[in-house]
Amino acid sequence: MKISIKRESLHVEYDVSLEDATLLELLNEIKTKVDATLAYSSGCRSSVCGSCAVRVNGREVLACSYKAEDGDIIEPLLNTPLERDLVVNMDKAYSFNAKAKAWQSTIALHVELNDEDEKRNALQSDCILCGSCYSACPVYAVNEEFLGPFSLTRVWRYVSDKREENPKDKIDNIQSDGVWDCTLCNACTLVCPQGISSKSDIEKLRARSVMFGYSDPSFASFGGGFGFDGSPSF
Amino acid sequence: MKDRVVVIGAGGAGLVAALSAHESGAKVTIVTKEYPTRSQTCMAQGGINAALSNIDEDSVELHVQNTLKSAHSLADEEAVKVLCSSAQEAIEWLDSIGVPFSRTKDGKIAQRKLGGASATRACYAQDYTGLKILHTLYDRCVASGIEFLNERYLLDFITCESDNKKNVCGVSVLNKRSGEVELIQSNSVIVATGGYSRVFHNYSTNSVASSGDGIAAAIRSGARASDLEFIQFHPTALKGSSILISESARGAGGYLLNSKGERFIDELATRDEISRAMHDEILKGESIFLDIRHLGSEFIEKELPQEAKLSKLYENIDPALELIPIKPAAHYTMGGIDVNNRSSTSVEGLFAVGECANHRVHGANRLGGNSLLELVVFGKIAGENAAKFANKHTLHREINEQKELHVEKLEQIKSYTNEINFYNKYSELSEIFYLHVGIKRDKKTLLSTLESVKEMKRNLKNMGVSDKGNKYNTNLIEFLEFKNMLFLSELILLSAIQRDESRGAHFRIDAQMSKKEFDAHTIIDKDGVISYEN
Numbered sequence A: 001m002k003i004s005i006k007r008e009s010l011h012v013e014y015d016v017s018l019e020d021a022t023l024l025e026l027l028n029e030i031k032t033k034v035d036a037t038l039a040y041s042s043g044c045r046s047s048v049c050g051s052c053a054v055r056v057n058g059r060e061v062l063a064c065s066y067k068a069e070d071g072d073i074i075e076p077l078l079n080t081p082l083e084r085d086l087v088v089n090m091d092k093a094y095s096f097n098a099k100a101k102a103w104q105s106t107i108a109l110h111v112e113l114n115d116e117d118e119k120r121n122a123l124q125s126d127c128i129l130c131g132s133c134y135s136a137c138p139v140y141a142v143n144e145e146f147l148g149p150f151s152l153t154r155v156w157r158y159v160s161d162k163r164e165e166n167p168k169d170k171i172d173n174i175q176s177d178g179v180w181d182c183t184l185c186n187a188c189t190l191v192c193p194q195g196i197s198s199k200s201d202i203e204k205l206r207a208r209s210v211m212f213g214y215s216d217p218s219f220a221s222f223g224g225g226f227g228f229d230g231s232p233s234f
Numbered sequence B: 001m002k003d004r005v006v007v008i009g010a011g012g013a014g015l016v017a018a019l020s021a022h023e024s025g026a027k028v029t030i031v032t033k034e035y036p037t038r039s040q041t042c043m044a045q046g047g048i049n050a051a052l053s054n055i056d057e058d059s060v061e062l063h064v065q066n067t068l069k070s071a072h073s074l075a076d077e078e079a080v081k082v083l084c085s086s087a088q089e090a091i092e093w094l095d096s097i098g099v100p101f102s103r104t105k106d107g108k109i110a111q112r113k114l115g116g117a118s119a120t121r122a123c124y125a126q127d128y129t130g131l132k133i134l135h136t137l138y139d140r141c142v143a144s145g146i147e148f149l150n151e152r153y154l155l156d157f158i159t160c161e162s163d164n165k166k167n168v169c170g171v172s173v174l175n176k177r178s179g180e181v182e183l184i185q186s187n188s189v190i191v192a193t194g195g196y197s198r199v200f201h202n203y204s205t206n207s208v209a210s211s212g213d214g215i216a217a218a219i220r221s222g223a224r225a226s227d228l229e230f231i232q233f234h235p236t237a238l239k240g241s242s243i244l245i246s247e248s249a250r251g252a253g254g255y256l257l258n259s260k261g262e263r264f265i266d267e268l269a270t271r272d273e274i275s276r277a278m279h280d281e282i283l284k285g286e287s288i289f290l291d292i293r294h295l296g297s298e299f300i301e302k303e304l305p306q307e308a309k310l311s312k313l314y315e316n317i318d319p320a321l322e323l324i325p326i327k328p329a330a331h332y333t334m335g336g337i338d339v340n341n342r343s344s345t346s347v348e349g350l351f352a353v354g355e356c357a358n359h360r361v362h363g364a365n366r367l368g369g370n371s372l373l374e375l376v377v378f379g380k381i382a383g384e385n386a387a388k389f390a391n392k393h394t395l396h397r398e399i400n401e402q403k404e405l406h407v408e409k410l411e412q413i414k415s416y417t418n419e420i421n422f423y424n425k426y427s428e429l430s431e432i433f434y435l436h437v438g439i440k441r442d443k444k445t446l447l448s449t450l451e452s453v454k455e456m457k458r459n460l461k462n463m464g465v466s467d468k469g470n471k472y473n474t475n476l477i478e479f480l481e482f483k484n485m486l487f488l489s490e491l492i493l494l495s496a497i498q499r500d501e502s503r504g505a506h507f508r509i510d511a512q513m514s515k516k517e518f519d520a521h522t523i524i525d526k527d528g529v530i531s532y533e534n
Helices: A023-034 A091-099 A115-120 A132-136 A149-159 A167-172 A187-191 A198-211 B012-023 B060-071 B077-085 B087-096 B129-143 B197-203 B213-220 B271-283 B297-303 B305-315 B370-392 B400-414 B422-436 B443-462 B474-498
Strands: A002-007 A010-015 A053-056 A059-062 A073-075 A082-084 B004-008 B027-031 B147-149 B152-162 B165-175 B181-185 B188-191 B231-238 B255-257 B288-291 B324-333 B336-338 B350-352 B521-524 B530-533
Touching: A002 A023, A010 A023, A023 B422, A053 A132, A059 A132, A059 A187, A091 A149, A091 B129, A132 A149, A132 A187, A149 A167, A149 A198, A167 A198, A187 A198, B004 B012, B004 B370, B012 B027, B012 B129, B012 B188, B012 B370, B060 B077, B077 B087, B077 B370, B087 B370, B129 B370, B152 B181, B152 B213, B152 B400, B152 B474, B165 B188, B165 B400, B165 B474, B181 B400, B188 B213, B188 B370, B197 B324, B197 B422, B197 B474, B213 B336, B213 B350, B213 B474, B231 B271, B231 B305, B271 B288, B271 B324, B297 B305, B305 B324, B350 B370, B400 B474, B422 B443, B422 B474, B443 B474, B474 B521, B474 B530
Parallel strands: A002 A073, B004 B027, B004 B188, B027 B147, B188 B350
Antiparallel strands: A002 A010, A053 A059, A053 A073, B152 B165, B165 B181, B231 B324, B255 B288, B288 B324, B521 B530
């Protein structure tokens, strides 16, 4: 099987005699037998550590859970500085978790939760921080400081939790470069290996923002915004 | 720098230790060879033990008894009591920082039963207990403003002598991105780098990062290691890839079958017993399968979704209709850097916690659900003690002159001839280890394996790297990991050879009974000198 891997500016073709294998198995085969200089990341091999996200034919996948096919073009994630070959630098991407204050604001003692409460953010807390959504997000082309899909999903995880004492603080913090910068294009949802929809989490955060008195700034600046009755006031 | 604690490793143990040292007033830096959240902890599915009696009657005493029984007289009773009696507090703390545990209808943390437990004791978060604990800990560290140095590979611990004692005074790391050696000065260092199951390479369920770097570096710096011969095998790993199929598949009623379709062992026996029975079947020429077809596709979809997904991906089979081909694979290393109940190693200022450490709570066989508990309970203790130590020992020792030494060492490795592909040697090592240092061992073949390992060590200079570059050289990192595993392999073998008995995960065909004189921990140093200690 022939696959092509983007290495610096060149695409290099490798012919590997492995059939019915994951992309990660193919990369390991190349690394250990053909070209030891190839750089990529991997960890658990079972889709839970988030190390091996790359793009195949333009779409983000985990190398360990994608079955490679003849002619595949393998490239590193987008929106992140390239280190080498398929390895990108995730420092800035992860720094948005801090900027978004994606944590529980206080230590919650003796807050009782039941199985219904558990369901509220069970899916959001499945996130493995692989960065697929971050790479697929088109907003970074226009706003490099956008908090981004995984950080906002993380904020929703904590905002939706009964143990969060101060959800308003969390909401206040995601108004600029945050929920309103998203175009709701849904690209993040389509590539998430865990089936999380950051787009819908962002919509929930928007709804919560409105409850706290915020509104979409793009409407506000559009000829004076909307009137209280919802009708355009221009 | 005053009161600085450096933590090597950003898995569960490292993050808890970092938070605890931070709470105790230290300035904390976490150094990791990957990124936090990519560690082995994320792979823990089963749960975290605590005698909460949320489902049925349980007690700390029972938890202690179960742990000691599974340890086969090789655990420290005091340490086990600390572990089990701190469990409730550990769960309450995790709950208080936002870990999304599964809940019962009446608002309690849900629990399930794991092997070797006399009660329903393991708290869990769906199928992702380790993942959710790890990520919540990470978020807490970010909230606390703890500094992370990502993608730094541990080279060595730097030590200094004072008052006839060996003290840690810093750490040398390789910045993977730049290829530069960096020295980090600190009098108080916590090792939390995980276990060494990857010695078994493709015969291990672990992340590729579990290469025992921290254990090897600690031993080189003068720390003692203990019980390295005790390696737990998990019975149900996928045959081709060694990907773990959780114990919950057997817990739910799955069968183990041989090629004739016969059951050959009680599926709910302990991991070491089942692994041995499978081993015997495999030697008879049988293939082994996990059969969960009778549980029905609806049940599989709802209760075992990860298992179904992984079986399809790696074995191309639908477990609702077909048998899952499996084999036992190396899963957890009970041995590690020997520490006391304050998590101190034998080097002053060097602490260790998590799978890389041996707090003497697992003994000869770890109980499922006790490793996540261990990292929370002892992570807290390690962090407190490291912070206290940093506070008392503020003498700044200049270590920068040592940098050249570490740079030269790396240059030397890069100049190795690379006539032999070390990746092939690594596969070879894992194969002889799986055959001879795995589930059943024999003195004769252990000795011949030791010779093979020594031969590989002598040959290292003919191996080496083909990538001579600086920037993100994973070829070099993987060679350094291989060197560490080879170093540990020799110590594992020496420990296994000298322990002329069978106990828990260490089973010797030529000495199948436990012996009273071996009711003791194997202590080993960097020269392979062994002593026994209680």
